[in-house]
Amino acid sequence: MDETGYMKALRDIARIAGEAVGDQASSDGGGAFDADAGCRVMALPDRLQTKAAEVAAKENPTNAPLQELALGDGVLDPLQLTIYTGRYWGPVPKTLTVSFMEATAADLRARIVEHLNAWAKYGGMSFTQTSGTGDVRISRGPGGYWSYLGTDIKLIPANRQTMNLQGFTMSTDEKEYRRVVRHEAGHTLGFPHEHMRQALVNRIDPEKAYEYFKRTQGWPKEMVDQQVLTPLDPTKIIGTEADQDSIMCYQLPGSITKDGKPIRGGLDINPLDASFTATIYPKILRDQGVAGTTTEAAEVPVPRTPTVVDWDPQEDVVLTS
Amino acid sequence: MSRLIDVRPDEDGLPPELVVAVGDVIRVAANGGRIRSGSGVELLGVLSESVVGTDGSVLTPLGAPGAVLLRARSPGRAVVDVITGDPFRAPVTRSVTIRVET
Incomplete structure (x- = not known):
């Protein structure tokens, strides 16, 4: 997927998320108050978007903009930086x-x-x-x-x-x-191995792992590095917290961990797997009868934008650290 | 003429002894392997099978390695362990004696 494809996918996810929570703003003209609209996605004015992104990244580093999505000297809109997988199929059901x-x-x-x-x-x-x-x-x-x-x-x-x-x-x-x-x-x-998440890799004692897999599999160090010791680059993924019970996590024995406790490994799709899947591959369009194939893209509705609210800039809250 | 000998332990089983010639390369469908003892056989590597994608790039699947390559270097006799099955759950180790003839 090229850069344009990533951007389109990310915009589609943001739009679908907005639709899922009932944001009617764009369809009703974008500004008129609608008492029946229910919960809305509310966006900050443009002047605060960068500051909001900085605060979000400080609060949680996984909110930081992805370096590989940088566009020349600029960076993508923070709204488009909420999810990324390198081999993602896109939000339209397929x-x-x-x-x-x-x-x-x-x-x-x-x-x-x-x-x-x-x-x-x-x-x-x-x-x-x-x-x-x-x-x-x-x-x-x-x-x-x-x-x-x-x-x-x-x-x-x-x-x-x-x-x-x-x-x-x-x-x-x-x-x-x-x-x-x-x-x-x-x-x-598009889901990689969960045991390659940094938090789980950090639990493994490399020397114990080299000895264990050499003894049980005959694997050289390079293979052990590749299979269990090289963490996924956190700037290239977005997901739940590292989850040793994920279906995508291998079982690793306590004899190779620093604390002596095994990495349990998943036996089936667990609730975190399910909720993450529901987030990045939303079912809403399939339920609405919109679906695609891998060779024929589905018709995507015109994107909606969140409702923008504004106030006097003198009322902006200035955070100091 | 050297030969590429394809061994599939899970499908075809392993003979107790495999007789090969110097220069032969043995490809074992297995997740792991090691030379337990002896001489004449070199372990070239435990490898992940990959393909050339339609875009020309080399693509590797996610999963344990699936091929063990051995080379008969000189006359001799070696005992080789071949490991199949899920490396993270229930690996199965079998041994084969490889006799290398001139």
Whole structure:
């Protein structure tokens, strides 16, 4: 996704969030008081936007503008800096088609797709089988469990799988479907590994990790660094607090942590996963019948802007620190 | 002529002994591997499978590594551990003796 794409996605999210809370400002002319409008998103006047962003960043560093979204000498409007994922599909609900690389029985196909769609309960992204070549192509062959990240799947040659679920059959335990298939579906939606969050990586003792994975897997230090010790760049992600019970978090043993306590790892989509998904992939447009495919963008309603309120600049509150 | 030998332990099993020739490269579908003992075999690496995307970039999936590459360097005999299964939950270690002939 290029810079223009990021900006459009971020604007769309802001607009959808405004619609979700019933902001009618732009549709009724933008300024007239409407006693029936209910809760509104209220925006500060322009002169205070920069100051507001500075205060927000000071209060919580994750509110800071993302460096990679800087435009030349300028920086994006703070309203557009509330969410970012590098492989994000965008806020308009989409249905990704799914096909299988090997001959796969109908009941097994349906079971796997049902678990992919566990995320659709909370957000606007869903999966559906196709007899053709799917956006998501699943192999059950060797290589373990993996998936490409988010929109990267569109770059994978059509004769290659985008997701690997080695050995999954109808005999596989239902718990494994929840833990593995839903985890890999999360990657397809653009979610990276939760155990790579800085707060969780900080709990790991590198020397213990090197020894452990060398002994159990034969992994060199570089592989351990890549798999468990390199935190995600906090300026490139936005999300919940690091969550060791997320479905996207691996289980790591207490023998490699500094405090001796394991990083538990998630077994299913948990409430934080669900709420974050609902935020970045809002269902509202799907419920309104607006949806897109990965190849055909949905018609996006004209953006609305929050209601701007203003007062005498002499009444502005000056914060000192 | 050197050969690329594809070994898939979970699908095809592992023979107790694998006889190869100097120069052969063995690709094992596994999450990890190590040379337990012996000589003649070099562990080239534990690697993550990647593809060249339609935009020309190299793309790597999120997940554990899935390939172990070994090279038969000289005549000898080595015992190699091959680790499959989820590395973070229930890894399975199996051993194979690789005999390298001239």
